[in-house]
Amino acid sequence: MTRKALLISPEACIGCRGCQIACKEWNQLPATKTINKGTVENPPDLNANLYNKIRYVELPSEANMVRWLFVSQRCMHCEDAGCMKICPAPGALYKTKEGAVAFNKDKCIGCKLCAAGCPFNVPRFDEKDKISKCHLCSDRITEGLSPACAKTCPTGAIQYGDRDGIISDSKKPGYEKLYGQADLGGLGVLYAFKDAPKLYGLDEKPAIPESIVFWHNVLKPLAYIGLGGAVAASLLHYVAFGPKKDEEVKKDE
Amino acid sequence: MNKKHRINPTIKLFYGVEGPNDKPKKGGGLPEDVFVSGDAKFPYVATTYRVSEHWQTGVLTRHLPWMQELMPQQFVEISKELAAEKGVKNGDKINVSSARGKVWAIAMVTDRFKPFKIMNSTVHQVGLPWCFGWQYPEDGSGGDSSNLLTPTIGDANTMIPETKAFMVNVEKA
Amino acid sequence: MSNMVRKASVFEILNHWSLAVSFFILTVSGFGFLYHIEGVGSIFGGFNQMKTIHNWAGVVFSVSLFFTLFSYIVEALSISGDDIAWIFKGGGYFSKKTVVPPQGKLNTGQKLYYLTVLIAGIAITATGLVIWLRPEMADIRKWILLSHLVHNISFVFMVIAIPLHIYLATLANPGTVRIMFYGTVPVEWARKRHPKWVQKIGA
Numbered sequence: 003m004t005r006k007a008l009l010i011s012p013e014a015c016i017g018c019r020g021c022q023i024a025c026k027e028w029n030q031l032p033a034t035k036t037i038n039k040g041t042v043e044n045p046p047d048l049n050a051n052l053y054n055k056i057r058y059v060e061l062p063s064e065a066n067m068v069r070w071l072f073v074s075q076r077c078m079h080c081e082d083a084g085c086m087k088i089c090p091a092p093g094a095l096y097k098t099k100e101g102a103v104a105f106n107k108d109k110c111i112g113c114k115l116c117a118a119g120c121p122f123n124v125p126r127f128d129e130k131d132k133i134s135k136c137h138l139c140s141d142r143i144t145e146g147l148s149p150a151c152a153k154t155c156p157t158g159a160i161q162y163g164d165r166d167g168i169i170s171d172s173k174k175p176g177y178e179k180l181y182g183q184a185d186l187g188g189l190g191v192l193y194a195f196k197d198a199p200k201l202y203g204l205d206e207k208p209a210i211p212e213s214i215v216f217w218h219n220v221l222k223p224l225a226y227i228g229l230g231g232a233v234a235a236s237l238l239h240y241v242a243f244g245p246k247k248d249e250e251v252k253k254d255e
Numbered sequence: 256m257n258k259k260h261r262i263n264p265t266i267k268l269f270y271g272v273e274g275p276n277d278k279p280k281k282g283g284g285l286p287e288d289v290f291v292s293g294d295a296k297f298p299y300v301a302t303t304y305r306v307s308e309h310w311q312t313g314v315l316t317r318h319l320p321w322m323q324e325l326m327p328q329q330f331v332e333i334s335k336e337l338a339a340e341k342g343v344k345n346g347d348k349i350n351v352s353s354a355r356g357k358v359w360a361i362a363m364v365t366d367r368f369k370p371f372k373i374m375n376s377t378v379h380q381v382g383l384p385w386c387f388g389w390q391y392p393e394d395g396s397g398g399d400s401s402n403l404l405t406p407t408i409g410d411a412n413t414m415i416p417e418t419k420a421f422m423v424n425v426e427k428a
Numbered sequence: 429m430s431n432m433v434r435k436a437s438v439f440e441i442l443n444h445w446s447l448a449v450s451f452f453i454l455t456v457s458g459f460g461f462l463y464h465i466e467g468v469g470s471i472f473g474g475f476n477q478m479k480t481i482h483n484w485a486g487v488v489f490s491v492s493l494f495f496t497l498f499s500y501i502v503e504a505l506s507i508s509g510d511d512i513a514w515i516f517k518g519g520g521y522f523s524k525k526t527v528v529p530p531q532g533k534l535n536t537g538q539k540l541y542y543l544t545v546l547i548a549g550i551a552i553t554a555t556g557l558v559i560w561l562r563p564e565m566a567d568i569r570k571w572i573l574l575s576h577l578v579h580n581i582s583f584v585f586m587v588i589a590i591p592l593h594i595y596l597a598t599l600a601n602p603g604t605v606r607i608m609f610y611g612t613v614p615v616e617w618a619r620k621r622h623p624k625w626v627q628k629i630g631a
Contacts, residue, residue, distance in 0.1 A: 040344075040364065060367070
């Protein structure tokens with residue numbers, strides 16, 4: 003199965019937020035009570051019942067020109083996913099054959115470590131502390147359908163397809179900056195940007211926190227080696243020097 | 256422009272009064288609707304519009320929690336310049352009033368609205384949607400419709416009610 | 429028995445058992461989490477339950493660790509020239525001929541071991557609590573990452589120190605493990621291994 007991906011073009015987005023609602027509809031997520039906080043952006047942040055959110059970025063105007071960018075914020079489906087690396091529960095987070103990072107709430111133990119491991123601050127937790135996030139509509143894409151957000155998008159700002167095809171499609175004039183092609187082993191959600199990613203509210207170089215990499219590569223093996231080493235050293239000592247038998251202990255007199 | 260004309264002479268006056276001291280006729284509105292256009296009490300130009308999240312006045316869509324989540328409350332977009340003048344911060348509750356009525360709205364201080372320079376004076380414009388109001392949400396947290404502010408006159412060309420340009424005042428609630 | 433001397437009180441024995449059992453549970457479940465060992469999860473009745481057990485075993489462990497302070501901390505911190513000499517002689521474990529300097533109630537190795545476990549235990553408890561309870565504070569994500577790292581570093585220290593402790597208390601020094609059951613040791617045994625202590629209590 004080839005790896006699938008989403009291509010998001012903020013410049014093509016009209017901010018209708020159909021994707022936000024289509025996502026809620028497919029995943030059967032209830033609405034939260036919100037208030038207007040002086041922005042169209044609502045709810046204010048991703049939550050357990052909001053897997054995909056349009057972030058509104060109003061850039062300082064120059065000569066009456068207002069640049070208003072609409073950027074979809076959601077799980078990026080990293081190839082090398084920090085959440086999966088740090089997760090202590092097998093099967094709670096898993097990769098589908100399409101490359102989506104999906105979750106299983108029954109296996110999730112609610113430790114919330116994935117939130118610390120995610121370079122994009124995506125995982126949210128429901129009232130039982132179980133992970134909730136975009137899963138690239140893993141139940142739709144296994145059946146050959148496109149994710150609900152891509153299906154509903156009226157302007158093609160969210161496109162779904164084979165990752166390789168999407169990458170070659172995205173190389174259009176004015177859209178030279180493709181975000182997420184190589185970062186974290188290649189993201190499953192790519193962005194076609196006209197400007198620096200920072201302008202759209204994304205890190206230039208997203209990376210898994212160094213402490214997790216260190217832990218994964220050094221500390222994890224060290225725990226086994228340490229335990230094995232201590233046991234082996236004990237046995238070796240027993241064989242080489244033997245026990246300190248009572249009658250052999252010399253008194254310092 | 257003829258100085259005698261305080262209003263567009265071709266607009267449709269639904270109640271048929273000619274001057275400010277005429278009594279309004281049955282079924283009509285108040286003369287203030289029209290003749291306070293230049294009143295210093297209402298110095299800002301206002302316009303109304305829809306939001307894509309609600310259909311028309313929102314009486315159908317405001318019952319849908321998903322839509323309500325996206326667009327929960329009446330808001331008014333004002334320029335940064337006017338906000339600074341009025342001491343209004345983004346997200347503050349402010350009152351928008353016209354000769355006809357008054358609604359509260361959440362201030363959305365934005366670069367999308369800019370003051371105009373008209374005949375050497377600065378004219379501020381504000382804008383608010385009319386997708387809120389009557390009945391829902393029942394706790395009244397949604398706010399009222401901006402149609403409470405609009406004058407009862409017809410557009411000169413189409414004769415439909417003039418809801419796109421009228422005079423209001425804005426102050427902190 | 430007149431030729432016996434009490435080295436550990438009943439409370440100390442029970443407390444040590446509580447430490448040992450909780451540590452065993454924590455380590456086994458910890459390895460289960462670390463390496464996604466499904467079999468370990470099954471023993472605990474699934475990973476969800478294993479998490480709960482791990483957390484509460486941690487509470488038992490830290491409470492027991494706190495009580496050890498009353499038993500050992502004064503002794504562990506009283507360091508003398510004999511201790512340094514003991515270290516240079518490898519505790520007498522690497523030759524049958526070495527004569528080690530006289531030791532108090534705890535020998536140098538035990539003091540070092542206690543301090544290691546105490547520090548690693550405090551670190552692992554504090555960081556475990558941060559991961560478990562996620563206190564409301566700014567930059568919680570960074571604190572969680574730091575806690576996760578320190579939790580695992582402490583764990584490495586623990587899994588090295590504790591097998592050695594078990595070995596030294598059982599196979600390497602016959603007659604020691606009875607303290608864990610009875611709390612008493614023969615005077616003669618004590619006089620050889622902890623002469624300063626025996627002198628002090630005047631047995």
